[in-house]
Amino acid sequence: MARKIGSRYTAHQILGRGSAGTVWLGEGPEGPVAIKLLREDLASDQELVSRFVQERTALLGLEHPHVVSVRDLVVDGNDLALVMDLVRGTDLRTRLDRERRLAPEAAVAVVADVADGLAAAHAAGVVHRDVKPENVLLDMQGPLGPGGSHPALLTDFGVAKLIDTPRRTRATKIIGTPDYLAPEIVEGLPPRAAVDIYALATVLYELLAGFTPFGGGHPGAVLRRHVTERVVPLPGIPDELWQLLVQCLAKAPASRLRASELGARLRELLPMLAGMGPLDVDEPDAEQEEDAPEEPPASPAPAGEPVRRRGAVPLVPGAKPADSNRDTHTSMRVPAPDELAGGARGTARAPRASGAPRPGSARNRAAARRRRLAVGAGALALVAAIGVGTWLATGGDEGGAGPQDTRNSAPASP
Template identity: 85%
Template sequence: MARKIGSRYTANQILGRGSAGTVWLGEGPDGPVAIKLLREDLASDQELVGRFVQERTALLGLDHPNVVSVRDLVVDGNDLALVMDLVRGTDLRTRLDRERRLAPEAAVAIVADVADGLAAAHAAGVVHRDVKPENILLDMQGPLGPGGSHPALLTDFGVAKLIDSPRRTRATKIIGTPDYLAPEIVEGLPPRAAVDIYALATVLYELLAGFTPFGGGHPGAVLRRHVTETVVPLPGIPDELWQLMVQCLAKAPASRLRASELAARLREQLPLLAGLPPLEVDEPDAEPTEEPSEAAVPGEPTGARVRRGAVPLVPGAKPDSNRDTHTSMRVPAPDELAGGARGTARVPRAAGAPRPGSARHRSSAHRRRIALGAVVVALVAAVGVGTWLATSGDDDTPPPATGSSASAAP
């Protein structure tokens, strides 16, 4: 059912729903547009409306081939909407759901496009704060790039910042999607451009591996991993590319590359990646664990880890084509972060290899222990027999016969 958005736009068809609002296919004075209509409770927040108006100039000024341009911001009664360019294609999450992982050349080309878009945004003083596959659109009508990749455009600029008002979140809340949150956000520091670099490197890892480096399980455990764990190497990618990813996933924001540097360095890697097939790695937490997690997810089987690209923060929320998670969540206390990450390590492994700690891994280790024990027993027995033979040769008195093996006296 069509509805008017302000005086200039008409929303005709829902394209997707998320926790922040609904995306519509709409029509404006210059043709088709995408309209992100924020939730009514957000539209009724006068502080948020004020921030919405303040961000207008910055958002409308973003003009780059790898950024979905914001054409207009509409405040009309209960309607609060971003009017954006319409991209004819799909989002990167949909492609990942279909293919699970991409060939390295295509993955790097897509991320380089997004890095170019972020460079333009950061130069304009705009931090995205929610870089993830759902917010990366692939233009199916654009020219094919390296590895057959479609041009990538970053969308949803400003939405996380608009919702993250001081009154709404205070200092005890964070906004974003757990799998892609930089450690400094988890620790309560203000988000700067480096958080987008960390999130984009996480996206690249996910495109290559099929899972995020610190994701899986309860959102609290995911947040803790970002702070306490070190990313584990992915088998099968060039060392130069891996070192580049490690630098952008550094815990210290100052150690990460700038967006423009990341884009240039990634494009330097493209010739080395031509023709490489998708990686063959197994997801660390694909198998159920024996010990239940400290905080179980409602509705999730006890002691199970479920593969997911992003952990929804809205209780009971069901995935949809947009799957936004612009929802506040409590910042873990220092003692919780300092508790370590025992039992949460996510170590990629070659395809078919058992996950450390899994039933297959424990069974294999048990068999090795049995085999080692048998060898030790055999060595001890051999040493004992050798010692007896050595001592019996010097003794004129034969040892007494015992048991059924004794022979009859002549």
């Protein structure tokens, strides 16, 4: 059912839902638009509305071929909405859920587009703060790029900043999506442009591997990994691409590339990635205790139901993880230094080549048990062989005669 948004726009149908609000297909004076209607609890927050209006100039002035432009901001009664360009296509999360992982050439082309958009935003003094596949749209009507990739556009600029009001988060809270949060945000430092580079490098890792480098399990554990763990190589990844990823996933913000540098470096790598198929890797298990009891294999999801990935934890009241497993802004306590230091475990979530048993998994433990049984059986066989050899050496004496008895044995006939 159509509804009016302000005096100039009409929302016709819902295109999607997220933690911050609902996206509608709408109509305005200049034609079709996308309208992001923020949640009612956000619209009723007067402090947020004031901040929304203050950010108007920055958001409306951001224009780039790889950024979804904001055309208007509407504050009308209980309606708080961003009116944006309508992109005819889908988001990157939907494609990733369908294909699991992308070929390196296509993944790099998509991320290079987003890096170009971030470069324009950073030059204008705008930090996105919530770069993730849900916020990357693929223009299905645009020309195909390297690896058959569609043009990628970054959307939802300013939304995380708008929601991150001092009253909502205080100094001990953080805003973002756990899998993509830079270490400095976890440690409570103010977000700068480098946090977008870290998040975008995490997206590139996910496009290549099918999972994020530090995700999985409780959100608190994910945040700790960002600070304490090293990212480890993906089997089969070209070294040049891996070194670029490592640099942009550096714990120190100053060690990361700028967005313009990242975009240029990625495009330089495209020729060497042409024709390369998706990487053949499996996702690592979440950390397990060595003596943890084995769990029965999970039953497959019923037909027609989406497969829920690990880490799909709704952290905002009213958020619907079924719509998108990582489409949620985190608002949670900053871990204390001792909590972060206490969780250091090196590279516990190392990816592995497809078909290899996962460290700590039931299959891995079963394989270890089989190896122990094989060694035990071998030892028993060796003991038995020694016993037989000793029996033969003593002439097979059933009485188990000692060495003094061998002197009385008759010599063999010639």
